[in-house]
Amino acid sequence: MLVSQHKDESNDKKTFQIFKVLLKLFVLLWEVSSLHLVILIILKVLQIFIPILQMFLVTRLIDRITSFLIPGASSELFDTIIHIVLLQIGLLILNSILKSIERIVMFQLKAKTKFYIQNEVGKKTTQISYENFENPQLYDEIYKASTGDRSLDLVDASVQIVQDIFTLISYLIVIGTLLDWRLAGIICVLFVISLIANMKLGHLKFTQIMNQTPLNRKMNYFFSLLTGKDAAKEIRTFDLSNYLMNKWKKVYWSSYSDQQKLEIKATLILSILDVFIIVTVNLIILYLAQISYIKQYSIGLFVAVNQAITTSQSSISILSMQISRIYNNALYAKELFSFLEKKNEITGNHTEKIFPERIEKGIYVKNLYFSYSTGKYSLENVSFEIKKGQKIAIVGHNGAGKSTLAKCLLGLYNPSQGEIYYDDLEIRDIERQSFTKRVTSVFQDFVRYQLTLRENIGFGNVEKMDDEALLNNSINKAGLEKKIFKKGFDTQLGTIFNGGVDLSIGQWQKISLSRAFISEAEIIILDEPTAALDPITEVEVFDKFLELSGDKTAIFITHRLGSCKSADNILVLDNGKLIEQGTHEELVKMNGEYAEMFKMQSEWYL
Structure with a gap:
């Protein structure tokens, strides 16, 4: 009981820390470029409504085409079909324009953020006392902080996730309203299960990478010896290439072996989860077919709800992976912020005195x-x-x-x-x-x-x-x-x-x-x-x-x-x-x- 409680507290603490990191990141982004961040959020909000509008237009289009194909249908229906198609083309063009603008804004924001992070890491490193460079632990910390560039993915993923969540919610509302709220609840449960699994696996991968930091530094060192100029003469003089290659291979495959074990475990878990989600979603589609027959849904409505269900399935996988990606990259960002928050060891203070212009004694x-x-x-x-x-x-x-x-x-x-x-x-x-x-x-x-x-x-x-x-x-x-x-x-x-x-x-x-x-x-x-x-x-x-x-x-x-x-x-x-x-x-x-x-x-x- 005590162990379980401790685990819950530990998980709650980790979740709280992740939210703290995300908050720090958005504060950082605001400092880097508040204009880019605001534009990005606006673009994502506008894109939230496009899938729902497309689904509505598809419903109308199929219903109108079905009516138009009936013998004796009014020719005016074709004009309506043209209007719907034109609206759909306009909507798709708008979506394309929004995505194009988003790519440019995101590229600029990432470039500014990367510059800011590398600039801060560089400044922080110069403020570390030389004495600490005798400690291998410092090199591990710098190596981990340098992977903070991966936290740039948080910029994209964090904003994208807002759009995906609202899109999924809108699909669930459609399913709940037109079909059954219990089925919308089942899809929510599937999302939570997928999310937990991806977050657990993401944390395991992060822990593995952090634990392999000394090993990866050693691997990079051997490779730099083989490819750099400094050791080139001695490697050729003493015929060290085979020896160093074997050392590099040994470290490389040792690292790979651990990664492969985790990758196989992750693939197995996610495959089982995918099969479970696919079967569940298709059972829901069968239920939709039965309800459509009983309630005499139009073909357009059936297609729209079916699209909502199938899109929800893909949204579950994408969204859970996105949140897992945020969780995983937030752990990298945590290492980055931890390094940046280290105390400056050689920064002056108000009590320090100026070195004399001329030494007298x-x-x-x-x-x-x-x-x-x-x-x-x-x-x-x-x-x-x-x-x-x-x-x-x-x-x-x-x-x-x-x-x-x-x-x-x-x-x-x-x-x-x-x-x-x-x-x-x-x-x-x-x-x-x-x-x-x-x-x-x-x-x-x-x-x-x-x-x-x-x-x-x-x-x-x-x-x-x-x-x-x-x-x-x-x-x-x-x-x-x-x-x-x-x-x-x-x-x-x-x-x-x-x-x-x-x-x-x-x-x-x-x-x-x-x-x-x-x-x-x-x-x-x-x-x-x-x-x-x-x-x-x-x-x-x-x-x-x-x-x-x-x-x-x-x-x-x-x-x-x-x-x-x-x-x-x-x-x-x-x-x-x-x-x-x-x-x-x-x-x-x-x-x-x-x-x-x-x-x-x-x-x-x-």
């Missing part, structure tokens, strides 16, 4: 701790000071915590404990936009934007993207030769789009450095952006960078110690802890971890 890191979801600290009790204008190197073995520290300094990661100060401002109290204008970075995994050279460099300072002098100055500092780009700064880079020019890793790295030089930032953090360069070239790039950075504060992360000789101070990390710091000469004299690393690396070049 420096950067202070006090007792810094950071841990990922595993719980183990990647940084542990790290404290140091960077004075204004200093050039700092952060070194350590792989996994020492160098990049994690850089992301904390950039505000991409929120420390678990401790503070990071820029002058007297704690990083979490600084307004984000003002921070990014004064602090910039170049990462090891820098982005190779498949856009123009101008955009690739200008992303470091979007407001100065059209400043040719500044662009030229930036590529000169990075050591990039402009003459290799045939269309200058408007040269399309990458091979994804037509006309694009592919570049070497070294050239891409210099472009990423150009982004840092075009920036007006006072603090620059380089997270191993030259890792793909040979050690000698890397040293040359770093020395030139330090020279050109002038009085800016520069922090560069590297695992090659030859680049550190020119640094004002070197921080040595090991297992997330700061174990040494000092100049190159001081650390070599200490004969500690840095000295050992430097000695080992020196032997590489002997």
